[in-house]
Every structure is written in structure tokens, then in C-alpha cells.
Amino acid sequence: MHEESSAAGCGARQGVTYAVLAAVLFGASTPFAKLLLRHSAPVVLAGLLYAGSGLGLSVWIALRTAVRARAAASSWRGSDLSWLAASIVIGGVLGPVLMMTGLRAIPAANASLLLNLEGVLTALLAWFVFRENFDRRVLAGLLAIIAGGVVLAWPARLAPADALGTACIAGACVCWAIDNNLTRKVSIQDPFVIAALKGVSAGAVNLGIGAYLGLLPPGVAAASAAALLGFAGYGLSLTLFVLALRHLGAARTGAYFSTAPFIGAVASLVVFRHMPGPALAAAALLMGIGVWLHLTEKHVHHHTHAPLLHTHSHRHDEHHRHAHDFDWDGREPHEHEHQHEPLAHTHVHFPDIHHRHPH
Numbered sequence: 001m002h003e004e005s006s007a008a009g010c011g012a013r014q015g016v017t018y019a020v021l022a023a024v025l026f027g028a029s030t031p032f033a034k035l036l037l038r039h040s041a042p043v044v045l046a047g048l049l050y051a052g053s054g055l056g057l058s059v060w061i062a063l064r065t066a067v068r069a070r071a072a073a074s075s076w077r078g079s080d081l082s083w084l085a086a087s088i089v090i091g092g093v094l095g096p097v098l099m100m101t102g103l104r105a106i107p108a109a110n111a112s113l114l115l116n117l118e119g120v121l122t123a124l125l126a127w128f129v130f131r132e133n134f135d136r137r138v139l140a141g142l143l144a145i146i147a148g149g150v151v152l153a154w155p156a157r158l159a160p161a162d163a164l165g166t167a168c169i170a171g172a173c174v175c176w177a178i179d180n181n182l183t184r185k186v187s188i189q190d191p192f193v194i195a196a197l198k199g200v201s202a203g204a205v206n207l208g209i210g211a212y213l214g215l216l217p218p219g220v221a222a223a224s225a226a227a228l229l230g231f232a233g234y235g236l237s238l239t240l241f242v243l244a245l246r247h248l249g250a251a252r253t254g255a256y257f258s259t260a261p262f263i264g265a266v267a268s269l270v271v272f273r274h275m276p277g278p279a280l281a282a283a284a285l286l287m288g289i290g291v292w293l294h295l296t297e298k299h300v301h302h303h304t305h306a307p308l309l310h311t312h313s314h315r316h317d318e319h320h321r322h323a324h325d326f327d328w329d330g331r332e333p334h335e336h337e338h339q340h341e342p343l344a345h346t347h348v349h350f351p352d353i354h355h356r357h358p359h
């Protein structure tokens with residue numbers, strides 16, 4: 001029991017670290033993206049950010065493959081590819097198009113406020129459609145984090161919003177919430193590959209829309225800056241987000257990622273030399289409470305693991321006690337295809353890749 005609880009706690013800490021780092025990269029990229037909007041139309045900039053994400057990760061994958069002494073076996077199945085394709089279409093193509101359409105119709109302040117819907121919708125879909133477990137503590141933590149985002153984004157005076165623009169922004173949040181839950185289905189697969197495919201697809205579509213509308217691309221310097229920003233703020237951020245999904249599930253990962261607006265606001269203080277206001281302190285307090293509620297969650301009950309064959313990086317903990325059909329040098333973590341035998345036990349756990357069971 002002690003070993004199992006320690007393993008679960010270690011996995012949760014890793015998941016929280018990945019989710020927060022993903023939020024840091026994405027949130028910190030926002031003020032720099034705002035600077036680049038001086039040189040490019042929004043849809044073109046979105047295409048460059050996504051394209052930089054996909055191409056940068058593709059180079060990373062190629063280099064990693066070249067230096068690996070032993071390639072890990074692939075465990076992609078037809079159902080995985082279907083989930084991934086759906087997530088790319090919904091989150092990588094439809095979401096950005098709706099977002100850019102909405103931004104053309106409504107003020108940025110309204111859009112920022114509406115974007116807080118993504119975390120709420122991600123959790124609701126995870127809980128009530130994909131049957132991810134939650135309790136009152138997790139719900140309270142999510143509400144505190146979302147409240148912090150609302151406090152941070154709420155303008156002093158709301159400008160009249162166009163109904164179509166508002167609907168488009170809300171639609172983009174729906175798309176990304178669905179995307180988050182679909183990506184959870186394939187989060188055991190290579191996160192670099194998942195993020196690269198999404199980046200290349202979304203980049204191609206957005207740049208195609210920009211070309212169709214006759215929008216000119218920025219100069220070489222601005223385009224290169226956008227590509228590098230996309231690699232860090234979108235590509236690496238999404239890779240870390242997928243890793244967090246493995247350990248925490250969609251709702252909890254979405255909650256931690258909802259701290260990105262706060263991180264973006266802090267970054268803006270540095271980039272644009274804005275003075276921090278009371279809203280920033282209030283948002284920090286609310287988000288801190290929400291993160292604390294999630295970190296101190298203890299979900300424990302008797303559960304059964306069904307037989308499972310898959311590939312991912314792992315240590316030989318309670319859930320990974322198996323023999324090897326190759327020469328193993330004893331290093332951990334390591335990655336290979338392995339079989340999980342049926343197992344029933346009780347310990348603290350989260351809805352990670354090994355604990356997606358009904359309650």
C-alpha cells in the first residue's frame with residue numbers, strides 16, 4: 001500500500017509539473033504574440049505559430065530517432081488514429097478558425113473573458129461524457145482557478161459584443177474542450193508526434209485561409225520569430241500538456257492549464273512594463289487556493305485493472321512488474337511494449353493511463 005501510494009503521488013507530482021510548465025510556456029507566449037500582431041494579421045500569425053510548432057517538433061523527432069540506439073515499439077491502433085484525427089480536425093482546425101473569426105468581431109477583453117470557458121467545458125465533458133472521476137474538492141479547486149481567470153480577464157467596462165463573434169469564441173472553447181478529452185484517449189502515445197501532427201495540420205489550414213483572403217505574410221524576421229515562439233509556446237506546451245493528461249486526466253490537467261492567463265498577465269508586466277493591479281493579486285490568491293485543493297486531493301478505493309498491452313515510459317512500480325524479452329541494462333525509466341496482467345488492489349490514485357475505470 002505504501003509503495004503504491006508513493007508511486008501514485010510521484011505520478012501526480014509529475015503530472016502537475018507538466019501541466020504547470022505547459023501553462024507557463026503558453027501563458028508567457030501571449031504578450032510576445034501580441035507584439036508580433038503588429039506585423040501580421042491574426043489568422044496568418046496563428047498559422048505561423050502552429051506551423052513553427054509542428055515543423056520544430058518534427059525536426060526534434062527526426063533528431064531523436066537518429067540518436068536512439070533502440071527504437072521503441074509502436075502501439076498505435078486504429079482507434080487511436082481515429083481519436084487523434086478527430087482531435088486534429090476539431091481542436092487544430094475548427095477551433096483556431098472560430099477563434100480568429102470571433103476576434104474580428106468582438107473586443108479582445110470580451111474574448112479573453114470567454115476563453116475561460118475552455119477549462120469549465122473540458123471538466124464538464126470529462127466528468128459527464130467521458131466519465132472521469134471527481135469529487136467536491138476537485139470541483140471547488142476548478143471553480144477557484146476559473147474564478148481567478150475571470151477576475152484577471154474581466155475589464156473595467158464591457159464593450160457591446162457582437163452575437164456572432166461571441167458564439168464563435170464560445171464555439172472555439174467547445175472545440176478545444178472536446179480536443180482535450182479526445183487527446184486524453186491517445187495520451188499514452190508519443191506526445192511529440194501528437195503535438196507535431198496537430199501543429200502541422202493547424203498551421204497549414206490557417207496559412208491556407210490567410211492566402212485565400214489575400215493576407216500578406218510578415219517579413220522573414222517576424223515570421224522566424226513567430227515560428228520560434230510557436231515551437232516553445234505551442235509545440236512544447238502541447239507536448240507537456242499531453243504528458244500531463246497521462247498522469248492527471250483531462251479535467252485536472254485543464255484546471256492547472258487554466259492558470260495560463262495569470263502567467264500571461266505576469267509576463268505582460270515585464271514585456272509591456274504594466275503596473276500590477278489588485279486584480280492580479282486576487283487572481284493569484286484564487287488560483288493558489290484552487291491548485292492547493294487539487295494537490296491535496298486523495299482519491300482511494302478498491303479497483304480492478306483489466307489486461308492491457310501498451311507502450312510508454314515506465315518504472316517497475318506496482319503496476320509494472322514484468323519480464324523483458326530483450327537485454328535490459330537496468331535503467332529506469334525505460335520504454336517498451338509490455339503486458340499488464342489483471343490486478344485488483346486499493347491505493348491512492350488519479351485518472352491516469354492505468355486508472356481509467358468506472359466508479
